[in-house]
Amino acid sequence: MADPARARKIADRIKEVIAANLEQVIKDPDLGFVTITDVRVTGDLQHASVFYTVFGDDDQRQRSSEILQAHRGKLRSLVGRHLGIRLTPTLELIPDALPETASHLDDLLRSAREHDEQVARAAAGAAPAGEADPYKKPADGEDEHDGADAR
Template sequence: MADSARASKLAQRIKVVVAEGLRSRVKDPRVEGITVTDARVTNDLQHATIYYTVFGDETATSEAKIGLERAKGVLRAEVGKNITVRLTPTLEFIADVIPENASNLEALLRVAKERDAELAKLSESAEFAGDADPYKVDEDEAGTA
């Protein structure tokens, strides 16, 4: 079994090789809007998972998935030529959901910022409910205590 450092180095190399292969070797127009975002390899170097994003809508995403499945053999052959391991790992393509999660997070942050601005506006005109110094003791009360 290989160590995880070698697997991560191999994953980065596979990421570059697959991206170059999509650009130069695969002539399918369905894969033109694909960006390879990450790659991970198992510690035994037998399986590679490649994460990708697609520029476009849901139909472009589904078409890109079909195009990647059809080009899997060509891309695996490219990986086999350009890496130095005994066995070429199998490739699995997974659509990356990080951009969707990031846009959702940005929307939540925008709402929180608006609520903070409303709260700041309300707190400008707010006054204390009691005295400014609730522990202040009047002189009359101090003498009796």
């Protein structure tokens, strides 16, 4: 098993190599705007999971995914040339769910903000229940301490 720091360095290097050379390796005009978001390498350095996002609609994402899968061998060869290690890890290309998750969180935050605005509007015209000043006050002519100190 490799050192975790070494595995992280190799993952970072794979990310840089693929991101920088993706357009040169895959010369397909149907490939969308692909961003490599993360790479994770197993502890034995035999397998790398490459996470990516595609800017565009569902059809563009589907087509780009098919193109990336078809050129996975070329990408692995590229990585092997640039890494310079004995064994080149196999590549698994995985669409990253980060944009969908971020969109869902944005929707939840928008909903919470709207609810907060509704509560603020309801509280704007509200008056406290009971008296305005609920604390007891000494009657006229009485001392504040009610004679507790007088002996």
